[in-house]
Amino acid sequence: xDFLDFPDRLWLWAAALSYAVAFGLAVSSIxxxxxxxxxxxxxLVAVGFVLQTTGLYQRGMVMGGCPIGNKFEVVQxxxxxxxxxxxxxxxxxxxxxxGFFTSxxxxxxxxxxxxxxxxxxxxxxxxxxxxxxxxFHAAIGMLSYGAFGLLAITSAMYVLQDYSLKRKRFTGIxxxxxxxxxxxxxxxxxxxxxxxxxSLSLGIGYFYFLQDQDAVNPMKxxxxxxxxxAYVMVLTLRQARLLRSNLLAWTCIVLFGLVLLTLDPVxxxxxxxxxxxxxxxx
Numbered sequence: 001x002d003f004l005d006f007p008d009r010l011w012l013w014a015a016a017l018s019y020a021v022a023f024g025l026a027v028s029s030i031x032x033x034x035x036x037x038x039x040x041x042x043x044l045v046a047v048g049f050v051l052q053t054t055g056l057y058q059r060g061m062v063m064g065g066c067p068i069g070n071k072f073e074v075v076q077x078x079x080x081x082x083x084x085x086x087x088x089x090x091x092x093x094x095x096x097x098x099g100f101f102t103s104x105x106x107x108x109x110x111x112x113x114x115x116x117x118x119x120x121x122x123x124x125x126x127x128x129x130x131x132x133x134x135x136f137h138a139a140i141g142m143l144s145y146g147a148f149g150l151l152a153i154t155s156a157m158y159v160l161q162d163y164s165l166k167r168k169r170f171t172g173i174x175x176x177x178x179x180x181x182x183x184x185x186x187x188x189x190x191x192x193x194x195x196x197x198x199s200l201s202l203g204i205g206y207f208y209f210l211q212d213q214d215a216v217n218p219m220k221x222x223x224x225x226x227x228x229x230a231y232v233m234v235l236t237l238r239q240a241r242l243l244r245s246n247l248l249a250w251t252c253i254v255l256f257g258l259v260l261l262t263l264d265p266v267x268x269x270x271x272x273x274x275x276x277x278x279x280x281x282x
Contacts, residue, residue, distance in 0.1 A: 011055030016110035018048030022103040030173050041099045049083045066135050072119035074263050079106045081146025093186050095178045101153040141201035147194030152256035155249035158183040162246050198228050223262040
């Protein structure tokens with residue numbers, strides 16, 4: 001039996017396990033007050049990425065496009081996007097604990113989406129009408145959400161470091177945190193990266209919206225537009241020095257939480273009871 005014949009959900013469960021093991025080993029090292037191996041964590045996250053890519057690839061082959069047809073697939077693809085960006089830009093940022101928090105977020109979201117069977121609802125077998133530009137628009141949009149996920153993680157690290165400095169606590173996880181300056185620089189870079197990707201996605205989507213307005217789900221377009229507007233406001237207020245330091249970090253964390261809530265209307269655009277594929281692993 002060809003290994004690619006394994007059910008797609010089996011690959012995704014294996015990926016979630018790999019992310020969870022990476023996070024668990026890092027937690028264990030911190031609790032025992034030992035320096036966790038960044039190489040081991042990076043390798044485990046990379047293995048999880050390969051496993052998740054395989055599972056999503058299988059789904060994509062069945063549905064003939066980017067697998068974001070329901071809430072389950074959207075969450076899985078969002079996690080995949082965050083991991084892609086972590087593997088590419090993470091080493092460049094040189095931020096300790098970024099892999100720790102990223103693996104934690106990835107394991108939680110993947111496990112929750114796999115456990116919530118209702119999220120993996122039936123949807124159309126083809127979401128993009130065989131138009132590669134619309135598929136590119138969707139994929140870039142999800143990559144931008146991955147960047148915003150890393151921004152929220154970096155912001156959480158900033159909040160912890162700020163707390164550590166104010167309370168003069170330098171033991172445990174606090175001793176491993178990057179400097180405030182490094183975290184601030186990473187936040188701005190990730191904010192710009194996420195906005196650039198989302199702007200590109202919106203530009204492509206708006207071009208096709210003008211050509212065929214009936215083909216665009218209004219709720220989906222509105223939710224993505226509101227997300228773009230919110231992050232533009234964050235960047236504008238930060239540049240005007242009206243949103244800085246801890247307040248900026250908390251804003252990015254809360255905003256990403258709200259972004260996760262918008263995934264439901266985004267995923268609903270791919271559902272069509274009259275022409276369904278069912279759960280792909282069946």
